[in-house]
Amino acid sequence: CRVFELGNADGHWFVTMELATGGSLRDMLRDGTKATARPLPDRLRDIRELSAGLAAMHAVAITHRDVTPQNVLRMADGRLVLTDFGLAIESGDQTTVHGGTPAYLPPEAARGERSDLRSDVFQLGMIMHEVMTGVRATWSPDGARLMLIEPATGAAAVEDELFRLITDCLN
Numbered sequence: 001c002r003v004f005e006l007g008n009a010d011g012h013w014f015v016t017m018e019l020a021t022g023g024s025l026r027d028m029l030r031d032g033t034k035a036t037a038r039p040l041p042d043r044l045r046d047i048r049e050l051s052a053g054l055a056a057m058h059a060v061a062i063t064h065r066d067v068t069p070q071n072v073l074r075m076a077d078g079r080l081v082l083t084d085f086g087l088a089i090e091s092g093d094q095t096t097v098h099g100g101t102p103a104y105l106p107p108e109a110a111r112g113e114r115s116d117l118r119s120d121v122f123q124l125g126m127i128m129h130e131v132m133t134g135v136r137a138t139w140s141p142d143g144a145r146l147m148l149i150e151p152a153t154g155a156a157a158v159e160d161e162l163f164r165l166i167t168d169c170l171n
Contacts, residue, residue, distance in 0.1 A: 001073065001081040007115075020081065022074030025127070029069050032134025040156065043131050047162075049080045054124055058117050061091035065115050066100035067123035070128065089115065125169025129160060132162060137170065146170055 024160055025046070029035045035043075050072060057064060064071075065087040067073045072080050088099055094114060106122035109115055130139045133149040148167070151159040 001083045002062075017083070018075065018081070020073035020083070021076045022078065023073035024070050025074065025080065026069035028074075029130050029134070034134075035131065036134040040158070041110075044158070046080055046131055047128050048077065050082065050127065051124065053082045054120050057088075058120070063089050063091070063093075063115055063117055064120050064123075065089065065109075066104075067120050068101045068104045068137070069127055070101065072127070091116070103138075121169050125166050128162070128166045128169065132159065132166070 001020070003015055004018070004020045005014075005135075007014055028038075050067075053066065054064070062085075064082065064085065067082065067083060071082060071084040073083055074080055095108050100109075104123045104126050106115065106119040109119060126137055129135075129148060132151075135149050137146045139145070148163075148170075151163050
């Protein structure tokens with residue numbers, strides 16, 4: 001998101017950013033059938049915009065560490081922006097303390113290890129899965145693997161390729 005000002009007033013820090021009037025990606029995903037009923041090009045555009053935002057952050061060595069649908073807002077013009085940088089770190093930061101949303105926590109964070117750019121890629125894969133299937137990927141009862149919803153037999157080639165990309169993000 002575009003930040004206009006970072007300031008301090010009476011000892012309280014504040015950030016002003018562009019107004020997001022379209023709700024969060026979480027709002028749209030709350031109803032899985034509504035999410036998957038969206039045309040494939042719209043869902044792919046959302047994934048592309050989120051990926052581009054992460055790529056821009058990663059290009060300047062920033063790891064977000066809380067890439068979740070709640071932190072992706074839709075602007076009035078329909079584009080998506082990533083917000084809530086409260087857990088973000090710079091490359092080389094040795095911080096291992098994690099916060100954020102447990103359902104999107106990458107494996108290294110769950111093990112108490114340091115996050116890096118791969119942590120954001122994992123969370124992107126979680127969101128991509130949810131955007132494409134309407135269902136959040138969950139861990140198996142033994143915690144050994146993620147249970148994913150694969151594309152239906154006969155799905156468009158782009159959906160098959162995207163599922164391979166999602167799987168790569170989550171490994």
